[in-house]
Each structure stands twice: as structure tokens, then as C-alpha cells.
Amino acid sequence: MQDFWSPVFLSVKVFIVAVIFTAFFGIYAGKWLSGKLFRGKIVLETILMIPLVLPPTVVGLILILFFGNTSFIGKTLNFFQYSIMFTWWAAVISSIVVAFPLMFQTAKQSFLSVDRDITNAAYVDGAGEWKVFWKIEVPLTLKQLAAGIILSFTRSFGEFGATLMFAGNLPGKTQTVPVAIYMAYETSDMQKLWLWVAVSIAISFLFLWMSSCLK
Template identity: 55%
Template sequence: MAADFWSPVKLSIEVAFVAGIWVLILGLFFGKLMANTKFKGKPLVETVFLLPLVLPPSVVGFLLIVLFGRNSIIGQTIEWIFRQPVMFSWWAAVIASIVVAFPLMYQSVKTGFEAIDEDIENAARVDGANEIQLFMSISVPLALRAIISGIILSFARALGEFGATLMFAGNIPGKTQTISTAIYVAFDTGNMEMAWLWVLSLIIISFFMLICLQFMKSK
């Protein structure tokens, strides 16, 4: 029973951690880019970035299948390089988590970068700092609270992802079965004891992360 319980928990944390790294990298890049640039199509681009927040998980899963499935150019290229399809794999769960968690990271990081006084960055440029030095030494430290908030929220979102993961990665025990999909199967088969254990584990982890976020905001 212990092994049955811990396998989805371990897998969910691994998927959320790897997805969180990618989301952090993408969020920092696009958040900084969009905070400092203005162009005609900016509202449209930002709408695309935020769409996964409002789209039903089944729609996100369907689009991922279309983009990365065996009938798509991307899916066929991945299968040719790695000798296996991305669908119903561990990486499919990671990709689904990245897509649904990215908007939270992006919005938080962009807000943090927009709050930085441009005079501070311009002064650093005058002192000879290049854009990489400016980003690492000025922008990131000043927006650190927003970045940490984005990390916590996106990790929690990735940890609880269900619909897109179920469609795109499937529910293979020990391979793609996360806590959320395990809860669904346990409930469907009448195994309420295991369902409650997984539900409580998600509640505890999510509560701990959100309470840390609240303490950070209160300081």
C-alpha cells in the first residue's frame, strides 16, 4: 500500500519540479521582454500567454495532442530524434504542466518587472552594465518577491494538474500517473481510503506553499 501511495506523489513532485524550472526560465524571459517592450500586437500575444488559465483542461489537452501527436510535424520530429513518441510519456506530463502553469509565472514576473523604476536600470546602464548584468544584478533582485510568488503559484498549479495530463500523458502507474489522476482512478474504483490519502496530501502540500506565500507577502 505504501508503494502504491508514494509512487504518484513522487511522480507529481518530480513533474512539477521539472516543469517549474522550465516555467521559471520562460517566465523570466517573456516577463522581462513584455514588461520592457511595446508593439501593436502585444495585447494579442499576452492573451495567448494567458489562455491556459481560462481554457478547459480538455481543450488544452486536445491542443497538445494536435501539436505533439504522432500526426504532427513536431511529434514526428521528436519521435525520430528520441525513437519514441512524446505522448503517454513522462515528458508529456511535464509539457502539460508547463502549459497550464506558465500563465501564473508570467503574470507574476511581468508585474514585478513593471514595478521597477526605469531610472534605476538606466543609471546602471550609464555606469557601464550590459543587459545581462543589469538583468541579474538589478532586475531580478528588485523583482525577487514577485518571482518567488510566481514559483510557488506555478508549482502548486503544476502539482495539481489533471485534465490536460490525463488526455496527453495518460494514466500509466509508475510512469505518468500523478496524484490527480490517481485520485480520479481511486474514486472511480471505489478505493476511498487511497483517494482520501492522496487528497489530503495535495491539500497539505498546497496549504503549506500558499501559507508561505502569505507570510512572504505580509513582510
């Protein structure tokens, strides 16, 4: 059964790492853009949100263009005898890109919902921006941010198209549960297919239930 659990364990590892990065950058971007007005803000926000609506294969192709062996980043890494493509880090990057819009949008709306009178009063009392963020804004938006993290994990766990194109299907190395389900269907391995489907449904249900409990 090792070949059954391998995609499950790899998926959990990939998506935990992806969600850590997604949460950090999503919260930072949401906080920054929630309090800024500048020319081109709408364009920037659109760019950050576009992976949510792009076909996963297009996302995968863009990642190949940026990180593939013929790109500037890829050639630089090749100089050090390393490649991102067809590694578990490629699966991590794919998951970050597709999950980031959910975390970013949730964080931005959460910070926008904070009563400005409260934060302005803290500034008047001498609190710095960092202290206001940790002592006021984060506690007031903690449930929403936690829900965003959970939804980001769920979205990452279901990522298939970009991962298959960018990370490939290497059992024990890059084969996540969604990719394993697809390959099991292609090879008519119905027993493993339905077991992986059951695992996916159980994990997704658990995290969506957790998200609902935070409301």
C-alpha cells in the same frame, strides 16, 4: 504502499522539472514583454495567457495536436522511435503550459514595478542590460518572482485534465496524484483516495503559506 507513494513521487518529479522550465521561460518572457512596445503585443500576451482560462481538456487536445503521433513533431520523433504522448514528459509539458501564465504575468508585473530611474541611472553609469537585470531588477523583484514560482508549482501540482488526456493514466509512469485521485474515486478505493487528498491539501497549503510569507 508502493502503489500509494508512486503517484506522489512521480508528481513531485514532474512538477519540479515543470517549474524549472516554467520559471525560466516565464521570467524571460515577462522581462522581455515588460520593456517592449510593438504592434501585436496585446495579441501575443493574450495567447500566452489563454491556457489559464481554457478548459483543461481543450489544453490537452491542443497538446495532442502539436505533439501527438500524427503531428509533425510526433512523426519526427517516431522516426527516432520515440513518442512524447503517454510518457512522464507529456505530464511535464502539460504542467508547463497550464502554469506558465501565472509565472509570466507575475514576472511581467514585477519588472514593470521596478523604478525606471534606478535602471536608467545604471545604464548611464555604463552597466549593460544583463548586469542591470541580475544586479538590480532581480534583487528588487526577488520576492515577487519567488511567489510566482511557488504559485506555478501549486498550479502544476493540481493539473488534471490536460495531463489525463495527453499523458494518460499509466501507474508508475504517468499517473500523477490528481489522476490517481480520480481513478481511486472511479474504483471506490476510498482509503487511498482520502490519503492522496490529504497529501494534496498538505502540499498545497505548504506552498501557499510560503507564498504568503513572501509578501
